[in-house]
Amino acid sequence: MTLAKLAATVEARRDADPEASWTAKLLAQGPEKCAEKFGEEAVEAIIEAVKGDTARLTSEAADVLYHLLVMCAARGVTLADIEAELTARETQSGLEEKRSR
Ligand SMILES: N=c1c2ncn([C@@H]3O[C@H](COP(=O)(O)OP(=O)(O)OP(=O)(O)O)[C@@H](O)[C@H]3O)c2ncn1[C@@H]1O[C@H](COP(=O)(O)O)[C@@H](O)[C@H]1O
Structure with missing residues (x-):
């Protein structure tokens, strides 16, 4: 399942x-509520990352990505919007960006 396919499913479920x-x-x-749920899933992923259980971290990370898409969809932000933002950052390193602030 790609993120694009998951985002399309989330969008299709809007009127379900x-x-x-x-x-x-x-x-x-x-x-x-969508934001609250995303927060819960993020905390669950953090716990697994700290514990170091890679199988559980993988599962929680999937929950986080799904709930991130739902939270963004609730505010009309699409995966394409997020990808455009990532593309705009492609030529600048994170350290460069921090120094320019
Ligand atoms: N990827 C997901 C996905 N990940 C998690 N979840 C649901 O998110 C809910 C999380 O609720 P809870 O916090 O109560 O569950 P939990 O975190 O296991 O709770 P605890 O046991 O930790 O207390 C569960 O019902 C999960 O099934 C998801 N629900 C749907 N999807 C995708 O969305 C598609 C559409 O799903 P529907 O909208 O349900 O048709 C599905 O085919 C999937 O591809």
Whole structure:
């Protein structure tokens, strides 16, 4: 499953039945709820990263990516928007960017 395919699924679920789709259920509860859920999943991934369980970290990282897409979708931010932002940063190293602030 690519991120592009997952983002398309999230978008397609926007008008789905909240009883039949977790994505639809989350989106129906609004951007704040989506953000809260993303935060929970991020913390779970942090815990696994600190513990060093790579299988559980992989699983939690997948949850984080999915919930990031849902949170962004709730505010109308698409994967294409995020990719455009990453592309704009492509020629500048992170250290260079920090020095220029
Ligand atoms: N990638 C995911 C995905 N990752 C996590 N989740 C759901 O996110 C929910 C997280 O809820 P909880 O925090 O209660 O679960 P949890 O973190 O396991 O909770 P604890 O056991 O830790 O307390 C669970 O219901 C997971 O199934 C996901 N739900 C959907 N997707 C993708 O989205 C597609 C569409 O899903 P629906 O919208 O449900 O049709 C699916 O086909 C998948 O590709």
